[in-house]
Amino acid sequence: MTSTPRSPFRRAALAAAVATAALVLSACGGDAESASSGSASSGSSSSDDRHNAQDVTFAQGMIPHHRQALEMAELAADRASSAEVKDLAARIEKAQDPEIEKMTGWLKAWGEDVPEEGESMGESMPGMDHSGGSGMAGMMGDAEMQQLEKASGAAFDTAFLTMMVEHHEGAVEMARTEQSKGGYQPAKKTAGDIVTGQTAEITEMNELLGKSS
Missing domain, CATH: 1.20.5 (Single alpha-helices involved in coiled-coils or other helix-helix interfaces)
Structure with missing residues (x-):
């Protein structure tokens, strides 16, 4: 067909x-x-990736704050007489050194300045008004650090605990500001860890001071 x-x-x-x-x-x-x-x-x-000015302020302030705590903790190895003080100092180093690295990474990722060694936030933000003359809550001044360096034995233990309580209280204050005003979720979580951990250490140090008094 x-x-x-x-x-x-x-x-x-x-x-x-x-x-x-x-x-x-x-x-x-x-x-x-x-x-x-x-x-x-x-x-x-994601909203978790966004940061604001408070997050930058938190990281730039907490890095030198932690560095001073590490400097104080390192002195305890040779100068402290109490095993409890030496143990506390070792725990402070173990907790705060990784947090410095973490916050440094945030600032680099954000294109912000990372505080130099020996630089306090008060040098870059002179308008801040806190005790210690360094521009940040709880930071020790040069005279106090020199006093700690010269002390040893029981006198070191008492000076270390007294100063570290004040230092921790300043860090908790800074961390709570980050919790309420920060926008970057990892930074707010770190702030929460600081509040929890250092508040517990403040209680521990006050108890040690009570035992030695």
Whole structure:
């Protein structure tokens, strides 16, 4: 049986229909791809990744604050007479050194300045008014650090505990400000860890001071 050839009109109509269908499918695919890429891009910018000025202030202040605590804790190895003070100092070093590294990483990722060794936040923010003359709550002044360096035995233990209580209280104050005003969730979590850990250590140190009095 011989097939009847299609007329030019039918062939043209069929070609037009195929072209139209291809265009529709292409448009639908493009819309879906755009929607997918838009959803992915919006999902990649989580609120947890956003930081504000308070987060920067917290990290730039807590780094030198922690560094001084480490400096004080290192003195305990040679000067403290109490095993409890030496143990506490070792725990302070173990907790705070990794936090310095963490906060340094945040500041570098944000394109912000990392405090230099020996630099306090008071040097970069002289308007801050806290005790100790360093610009931050709880920080020891040069005279107090020299006093601690010269002490040994039971006198060192008492001076260390007294100063570290004040130092921890300052850190807790700074951390609570971050908890209430910060925006970067990892920083707020670290602040919460500081509040919990150092508040417990304040209680411990006050009890040690009570035993020695």
